[in-house]
Amino acid sequence: MxxxxxxxxxxxxxxxxxxxxxxxxxxxxxxxxxxxxxxxxxxxxxxxxxxxxxxxxxxxxxxxxxxxxxxxxxxxxxxxxxxxxxFVDSEEVLNLLETRIILETEAARLAAERGTAEDKERIKEKLEDLRASQNDNRVGYKEDIAFHNAIVQATYNPILVHSVESVTTLYDKAIRFSLKKNMGISEKRAQVLSEHERIYTAIRLGNGSQAKEEMYQHLNNACKKFKQSFDQALNS
Missing domain, CATH: 1.10.10.10 (Winged helix-like DNA-binding domain superfamily/Winged helix DNA-binding domain)
Known part of the structure; x- marks a missing residue:
């Protein structure tokens, strides 16, 4: 055997x-x-x-x-x-997150500059859904994905939308591990929510460069937290 x-x-x-x-x-x-x-x-x-x-x-x-x-x-x-x-290797998830950084930082910039009032209201609604999921102590991965997808849709770039959609299923499943490990840690949950709020604020104000920077910081932090969670799980 x-x-x-x-x-x-x-x-x-x-x-x-x-x-x-x-x-x-x-x-x-x-x-x-x-x-x-x-x-x-x-x-x-x-x-x-x-x-x-x-x-x-x-x-x-x-x-x-x-x-x-x-x-x-x-x-x-x-x-x-x-x-x-x-079941994916931690390096593969980090590569996937790196790809999301490349795509979504620019998506945040374009959403701030191109998004309509309706688009920005939709992003706000997804942010409120994410906040509600955290208040209910749910993992919130679906709400997290929906928030990011609303931003991508607001770019009005069909190639970018397709590129992100092509990795969304992988990304969806990959982040469940990290989010579940962080679910009961109030400081981490509050930090993630704050990062999303800053992204939304920059988009709402039409500040493309700031939206891009906030998205970079958020996804870069996600990389760090995933690696930490994965290492802790292996060593526990």
């Missing part, structure tokens, strides 16, 4: 999914421990820990006090397929 060294964490992730299917595990069932999985697959505990952390971030499992992971009460078949898409 041992696996190859290439992409060990990904292979462990796949094997755990296979194990859940083969054992016909139900919500509430407990997965083998890190040590047991490590012995089952013939790997160290590090890739096992990484695979388990992604399963938990995806909502498929939940950690229990005293150790171990419990299968969550959810649509297991659909979620197992979806988690495959979420």
């Amino acid at each position: 041992k696996i190859e060294r290439k992409k060990v964490s990904m292979q462990v992730f796949d094997r755990i999914k296979e194990y859940i299917h083969e054992e016909k595990m139900k919500p509430g069932d407990r997965l083998p421990t890190e040590k047991q999985l490590s012995e089952m697959f013939g790997v160290s505990r590090t890739p096992v820990r990484e695979a388990l952390s992604v399963l938990e971030a995806s909502g498929l499992t939940v950690s229990k006090q005293g150790g171990g992971s419990i299968v969550q009460a959810t649509s297991l078949t659909n979620l197992i397929e979806e988690t495959q898409f979420e």
